[in-house]
Amino acid sequence: MRRTSLGVAALVGGALLAGCEGRNEFPDQPLATGEGRLGSIVGQVTAAGAAVRGAEVSVANGPSAFTDAAGQYRIVGLSRGVYAVTLGAPPGFAFAVGDSATRVANVVPGNPVILNWQLVTGVGAR
Numbered sequence: 001m002r003r004t005s006l007g008v009a010a011l012v013g014g015a016l017l018a019g020c021e022g023r024n025e026f027p028d029q030p031l032a033t034g035e036g037r038l039g040s041i042v043g044q045v046t047a048a049g050a051a052v053r054g055a056e057v058s059v060a061n062g063p064s065a066f067t068d069a070a071g072q073y074r075i076v077g078l079s080r081g082v083y084a085v086t087l088g089a090p091p092g093f094a095f096a097v098g099d100s101a102t103r104v105a106n107v108v109p110g111n112p113v114i115l116n117w118q119l120v121t122g123v124g125a126r
Helices: 002-019
Strands: 039-047 056-059 064-066 072-078 081-088 093-095 102-107 117-121
Touching (some): 039 056, 039 081, 039 102, 064 072, 072 081
Parallel strands (some): 039 117
Antiparallel strands (some): 056 064, 056 081
16 A cells, blocks of 8 residues: 555646746735725715715725715725716705716726716705
């Protein structure tokens, strides 16, 4: 039995070494990480010039973010592609006539897409 085990080990070891011959196919430089390969969508939501806090901005079938005290949001880690981005207006706010809750963003790594919304309050809000 011992001879058989040694023979199998030699055979496997030889096959592994044979597979290692030749040129190293790994790149000399490490691949770019994070932001170099991924894109983002950023922007601000305002109403009458004031920041709107707590509005949800979401990517269809993807991540979402809420606006902060300055009305700003940031969605990161997106692959290259075209995305439908939707703003959920908080209570008391609505979209101006002719404006849309959903917009299209063409994300390219390294270039943030800027999508801003201006909401309305009170009379005429829908």
